[in-house]
Amino acid sequence: MTGDGKWITTRQGESVDLAAIPCVEPNSFAERIIDGKSHGGRLAQLFGRRAPDGGVTLYAFLAYDSDGIVQVCSSRLAAPAPGRAPEYPSVSALWPAAQALEREIAEQLGVHPVGHPWLKPLRYHGTDNGAPAPWGQFNPAKTIPGDYPFYRVDGEEVHEVAVGPVHAGVIEPGHFRFQCHGEEVLHLEIVLGYQHRGVEALLLHRNATRSAMVAETIAGDTSIGHAFAYCAALEALAGARVSVHAHAIRGIALELERLANHIGDLGALCGDVAFLPGASYLGRLRGEFLNLTLEICGNRFGRNLLRPGGVLFDVDSELADRLHKRLKSLQAEVLQVLDMVFMQPSVLARFEGAGALSEAQAEEIGLVGPAARACGCMRDVRHDHPHGVYQFSHIPVAIETTGDVYARAVVRWLEVQRSLAFLLELLGNKPAGKPFAPLGAFKPNAMAFGMCETWRGEAMHVAFTDNTGALDFIKVKDPSIHNWFGLALALRGVPISDFPLCNKSFNLSYAGHDL
Amino acid sequence: MIEIITTRLKQGHRTTKFPLESPTLPGRYRGRPNVDPSKCADGCQQCVDACPTGAIRVANGLTLDLGKCLFCTACGEACPQGAITQTQDYRLAVSRRDDLLLKGGEFRLAGRMRDELYRILGRALRLREVSAGGCNACESDVNVLNTVGWDLSRFGIQIVASPRHADGLLITGPVTENMKFALEKTYEAVPAPKLVIAVGACAISGGPYIDQNETHNGAQSVVPVDLYVPGCPPHPLTILDGLLRLIGKIKTGERALTP
Numbered sequence A: 001m002t003g004d005g006k007w008i009t010t011r012q013g014e015s016v017d018l019a020a021i022p023c024v025e026p027n028s029f030a031e032r033i034i035d036g037k038s039h040g041g042r043l044a045q046l047f048g049r050r051a052p053d054g055g056v057t058l059y060a061f062l063a064y065d066s067d068g069i070v071q072v073c074s075s076r077l078a079a080p081a082p083g084r085a086p087e088y089p090s091v092s093a094l095w096p097a098a099q100a101l102e103r104e105i106a107e108q109l110g111v112h113p114v115g116h117p118w119l120k121p122l123r124y125h126g127t128d129n130g131a132p133a134p135w136g137q138f139n140p141a142k143t144i145p146g147d148y149p150f151y152r153v154d155g156e157e158v159h160e161v162a163v164g165p166v167h168a169g170v171i172e173p174g175h176f177r178f179q180c181h182g183e184e185v186l187h188l189e190i191v192l193g194y195q196h197r198g199v200e201a202l203l204l205h206r207n208a209t210r211s212a213m214v215a216e217t218i219a220g221d222t223s224i225g226h227a228f229a230y231c232a233a234l235e236a237l238a239g240a241r242v243s244v245h246a247h248a249i250r251g252i253a254l255e256l257e258r259l260a261n262h263i264g265d266l267g268a269l270c271g272d273v274a275f276l277p278g279a280s281y282l283g284r285l286r287g288e289f290l291n292l293t294l295e296i297c298g299n300r301f302g303r304n305l306l307r308p309g310g311v312l313f314d315v316d317s318e319l320a321d322r323l324h325k326r327l328k329s330l331q332a333e334v335l336q337v338l339d340m341v342f343m344q345p346s347v348l349a350r351f352e353g354a355g356a357l358s359e360a361q362a363e364e365i366g367l368v369g370p371a372a373r374a375c376g377c378m379r380d381v382r383h384d385h386p387h388g389v390y391q392f393s394h395i396p397v398a399i400e401t402t403g404d405v406y407a408r409a410v411v412r413w414l415e416v417q418r419s420l421a422f423l424l425e426l427l428g429n430k431p432a433g434k435p436f437a438p439l440g441a442f443k444p445n446a447m448a449f450g451m452c453e454t455w456r457g458e459a460m461h462v463a464f465t466d467n468t469g470a471l472d473f474i475k476v477k478d479p480s481i482h483n484w485f486g487l488a489l490a491l492r493g494v495p496i497s498d499f500p501l502c503n504k505s506f507n508l509s510y511a512g513h514d515l
Numbered sequence B: 001m002i003e004i005i006t007t008r009l010k011q012g013h014r015t016t017k018f019p020l021e022s023p024t025l026p027g028r029y030r031g032r033p034n035v036d037p038s039k040c041a042d043g044c045q046q047c048v049d050a051c052p053t054g055a056i057r058v059a060n061g062l063t064l065d066l067g068k069c070l071f072c073t074a075c076g077e078a079c080p081q082g083a084i085t086q087t088q089d090y091r092l093a094v095s096r097r098d099d100l101l102l103k104g105g106e107f108r109l110a111g112r113m114r115d116e117l118y119r120i121l122g123r124a125l126r127l128r129e130v131s132a133g134g135c136n137a138c139e140s141d142v143n144v145l146n147t148v149g150w151d152l153s154r155f156g157i158q159i160v161a162s163p164r165h166a167d168g169l170l171i172t173g174p175v176t177e178n179m180k181f182a183l184e185k186t187y188e189a190v191p192a193p194k195l196v197i198a199v200g201a202c203a204i205s206g207g208p209y210i211d212q213n214e215t216h217n218g219a220q221s222v223v224p225v226d227l228y229v230p231g232c233p234p235h236p237l238t239i240l241d242g243l244l245r246l247i248g249k250i251k252t253g254e255r256a257l258t259p
């Protein structure tokens, strides 16, 4: 970390005065971020916000995971002369981890990160004030990917494969463009944006149920994870103290969500290598965990469970006992099936070596979640920036080193074991307390963030208030925005027939990326 | 090898008996809201203000639009008269958009598809799923019908890879501006006669994304819809119940199929 007033240091659960955030010359912004990187910072967020005078404020968040802190600094781009785009020297030119985040800045605000190695649309929409983006004026009549100039490889026997946005399975839309030489993928370009539905504006909706439900549907398979980060940000702004009991219920829901998704993913990975026993049993077992969430709050995805101030459904000791009992028997079943899966030479042969990334690559592109841990990066919000129940109960971080499909599968396998043990312990204690207490007023002119280790990795919500203490800006980050680039990179030199397997081993969110 | 066999024995047979047997859902499951306009004498509007999606009207009699409903129960909690209550009824699918307007009378569940369609598609229905801005919860709970727990194919219903092999579309999501063209093209690619099934509040009305510039308030804005399955997301049982009504395996008014 750097401690000489160049950055403000904050952590989960705190809010900071907007006036206290250091502001650096646009020309030195990238330099300062790279300086933070050299001190061990990880780019957790980088975004822009329109200022009332028409200028733009850029914010950078560097996480220092081993210290449990986050440092923030900003930069002000003055309102430009008409016809000129505001600009600053790009961070991505020096640190690829910023590539998607800077494309977002360019697309939302028409700001030009000069020197960005590959500046192109991220989600395909116009800028907030209708000004052109650095790549030109948005044309709503054009469809995506439309006549977008894909990166092309030419030469004898080189061919191109286009997939999506409507896929063969029941999955979300995205477009994948492969440049192949025979079976081998030379390059994969991923175009997203089909799911863009205007999440960030809706998070400020005056109906609080509406905004909370939008937070829960940023990525519907991560309802708890995003609601967790959203609540944490708002509660920090209000200086609220949420009861230990409510925190425990959130932890239970978050781990159930992780279990359902990890088990579902492991099943789908079995399906992709044609090991049907694993696919069938794990496919069904995934549902059992969704049903436990249903038991708690009446919805399989945990809708309406978390709200700023606590949780809307209590887990009393009777329900805790019931959940404990069912988890106990599920634990035996799940672990037995997973043992069987990881014993199969035919499964391991397909997993090992497929779609590998190195630790150095993971650091450069800023991977998060199981995909990062599979490359040996020690990185887990529950451990590094613990919030709520994770401050009191610890889950060991699961690490692998080979960075391939096998490692991503094993990290999930380990996390399944650890989440189960964590849940059984948590459901054994009986903390009492009020599950919910309405939030008080927000601090005016303040900013706070909430971070959550969702099953895919780090989600982050950053919330701002105006001088009356009303929320006036929320910036959302789904872990997928970091990791999609990892999938593209992992495909290099891999047979195209392994694409479904590699894709599933990342299993990223389209909705969460597209907002 | 031996571990595959022992696991197989342990796992046993896990497919639900539905629709031969009615399922049990946990006590907190939020099914169809029940509306009693007779209790809403003064039209205080508190439910209207509480509702996140504008699903409720009180002028000319209390009406709840199940197609917009996210099953959050805020309306029922806001109503001082208890005019809106929660039931455990998972059967929510209807054939006509108007049938989703709950006014306290009978709730008309979906019927079988038109006779001429039924002759062709009734015993083998192939569907292509299109996610057009769905958050992946509706998608997941459609997908789950293919697991051994539900085994959708035993009813002759299958999700196929190409619209050209399909008899209809199953659409999720509010239809984002960026997905509209792809949805239109996919619909065109399905050979006639074809069906459309809208699953989830988003696909019926826009759901949490209703009236956003970036979305089109559901599938109906682009293609004609034959079956509406409300929920955010609907429980797999609700989706399966709707599909089985569409192919006449559950008849209107019937809770479960008689063998």
Ligand code: SF4
Pocket: B033, B050, B051, B052, B053, B054, B055, B056, B064, B065, B068, B069, B070, B071, B072, B073, B074, B075, B076
């Ligand atoms: S339960 Fe449905 S109708 Fe009632 S407030 Fe919620 S969304 Fe609106």
Ligand code: SF4
Pocket: A217, A220, B133, B134, B135, B136, B137, B138, B139, B172, B173, B174, B199, B200, B201, B202, B203, B207, B208, B231, B232, B233, B234
């Ligand atoms: S209806 Fe609800 S669950 Fe379904 S796609 Fe829309 S937001 Fe997601």
